[in-house]
Amino acid sequence: MATTGKITLWGVEVFVATAEEASISAAARRLGSSAATVSQQITNLEGAIGTTLLNRGERPVTLTPAGEMFLRRANTILNEADQAKAELAMADFSRLTRFRLGMIEDFDADVTPGLLTKLSTELKNCQFLLETGASHRLFDLLDSRALDVIVAADMGQSLAGMEVHQLMEEPFVVAAPKGMIAPGDVARQLRRLQLIQYTTRHHMGRVIAGHLARQNLRLTHRFELDSYHAIMAMVAEGAGWTILTPLGWLRAGRFREAVDLWPLPFAPLSRTISLTARQDILGEMPKKITARIKPLLRDMIVDPAGQSYPWLKDGLRIY
Numbered sequence: 001m002a003t004t005g006k007i008t009l010w011g012v013e014v015f016v017a018t019a020e021e022a023s024i025s026a027a028a029r030r031l032g033s034s035a036a037t038v039s040q041q042i043t044n045l046e047g048a049i050g051t052t053l054l055n056r057g058e059r060p061v062t063l064t065p066a067g068e069m070f071l072r073r074a075n076t077i078l079n080e081a082d083q084a085k086a087e088l089a090m091a092d093f094s095r096l097t098r099f100r101l102g103m104i105e106d107f108d109a110d111v112t113p114g115l116l117t118k119l120s121t122e123l124k125n126c127q128f129l130l131e132t133g134a135s136h137r138l139f140d141l142l143d144s145r146a147l148d149v150i151v152a153a154d155m156g157q158s159l160a161g162m163e164v165h166q167l168m169e170e171p172f173v174v175a176a177p178k179g180m181i182a183p184g185d186v187a188r189q190l191r192r193l194q195l196i197q198y199t200t201r202h203h204m205g206r207v208i209a210g211h212l213a214r215q216n217l218r219l220t221h222r223f224e225l226d227s228y229h230a231i232m233a234m235v236a237e238g239a240g241w242t243i244l245t246p247l248g249w250l251r252a253g254r255f256r257e258a259v260d261l262w263p264l265p266f267a268p269l270s271r272t273i274s275l276t277a278r279q280d281i282l283g284e285m286p287k288k289i290t291a292r293i294k295p296l297l298r299d300m301i302v303d304p305a306g307q308s309y310p311w312l313k314d315g316l317r318i319y
Contacts, residue, residue, distance in 0.1 A: 009081055011045040012074045014038050015053060019071050020144050022060035030146050032129065078145065082281045100129040102138035102150035104273065106228075106247040110300040111293065118292050136203050142276060149286060151293065154272045155203050165275040165290040168297050171315035172208065172269040174262040175232065175249060176241040187265035194240035195221040196231050204271070208243050211269045228252045235259050245271065246305045246316055261309050270315060294318050 017027040018038060028035045039056070046053050053067035063071060099119070103112045116128060131141060135152035142150045142162075151167065174181075174190065181189050198205040205224075212219065223240070225231050231242050232252035236259055249261060275293065277286040298318055306313040 007045060007048045008041075009077070011041045011048070012077050014041040015045055015067075016071065016074050016078060016145065018042060018054060018061060019063055019067065019074075022062070024056065024061065030144075075145075079278075079281065082148075082278075097125055098127050098129070099123065100131070100146065100148045102131045102133070102141055102147040102152065104135055104138065104152045105132045106245075106251055107151065108132045109251060109253075111296045114296045114300065115289075115293055118296075119289075134202050134204075139276075142278070145278075148282065149275060149277045149289060151273065151275050153204065154274055159276065161279050162276050163279045163286060165286055166319040167273050167275060167290065167293060168301070168318050169270055169272050169315070170245045170247060171312070172211075172243055172245055172264060172271070173249070173312075174241060174264060175235050175244055175259050176262060177235055177238045178258050178260050180238070181241075181260060181262060185265075186262055190241055190265065191219070194223070195219040196234050196240045196242040197221045197224045198231065198242065198244065199224050199226040202226060207269070207271070211267070215266055217266065229254070232256075232259060246312060247301065250301060250305060256308075261312075263311060268315070 014027065014031065014033075014037075017030050018024055021027045021030060024038050024042075025035050028038045031038065042054060042056070049066075049070065051066045052064050053070055055062045055064060101116075103115075112130070112132065116130065119126070120128070131138065131147060135155060138147065138150040138152045139155065139157075141147045154164075174186070176190070176193070180193070198208060200206050200209050205226075221240075223234065225234075228244065228248040229252045231244065232249070232255040234240065235242055236255040243264070246261075249256060249259070275286055275290050302313075302316050302318060305316055
């Protein structure tokens with residue numbers, strides 16, 4: 001293959017995305033581009049280097065030996081570029097021109113819009129890319145370099161090469177149909193009702209199921225759902241009770257008045273939500289963003305929940 005043209009940073013980023021996704025169309029979705037543009041950038045890069053990097057005729061797309069060698073260098077190139085941009089932005093936060101943020105879906109109605117509004121006033125020339133979703137998916141996107149910073153629930157995994165800034169801790173609680181549970185032996189009363197379980201396909205569902213199993217609690221359940229709104233709707237209709245966090249209760253605002261919250265009537269369980277970024281890439285920016293999020297969490301999450309249920313103040317806190 002004849003060597004023509006120049007190696008561009010965009011071409012390198014497209015190559016890395018395609019290599020990691022093993023698909024041109026998946027790389028295009030990740031980069032917010034088109035499959036045709038991704039394919040052309042790979043062609044340009046291979047022309048500039050003078051060799052084939054990807055077996056694009058295979059499904060999934062695979063690396064050639066030259067591609068495997070170049071991938072190691074390509075990640076170094078992108079890391080250096082990220083660090084250079086961060087160093088320039090460190091002196092003046094307003095110089096940032098692109099910011100890719102992942103936010104846990106629990107925040108999408110209040111905290112996320114509030115944070116983006118704050119950042120947009122400071123970063124006048126910045127283009128924002130927002131990804132909301134479950135914590136495990138956000139960690140995957142951060143690990144694959146598709147996001148710069150994520151706000152997600154800690155998942156207990158090793159985070160080598162990452163910096164973590166804790167934001168808040170929240171307890172898991174019981175949500176039951178309004179007026180159905182009386183003060184006293186809450187656990188005994190719950191055993192007479194169906195548990196509406198959060199899906200164990202997600203990390204949070206597995207955490208809840210594991211917690212119950214460790215205490216040898218076998219609770220009857222017929223439903224396993226992946227939507228706070230669906231779960232809260234069923235609880236509000238009297239179909240059963242559930243275990244969730246105050247964030248889940250707040251997010252399903254339509255049904256809050258038809259549901260009572262109670263502390264877990266067995267061993268307590270909590271989770272931590274943190275901001276995570278690749279270490280030594282963004283300089284002081286993760287700390288600055290953490291400082292902007294915490295007042296939003298206090299005003300939009302902790303204070304409203306504590307006003308409705310004062311007992312939550314002991315377990316729902318900002319770090």
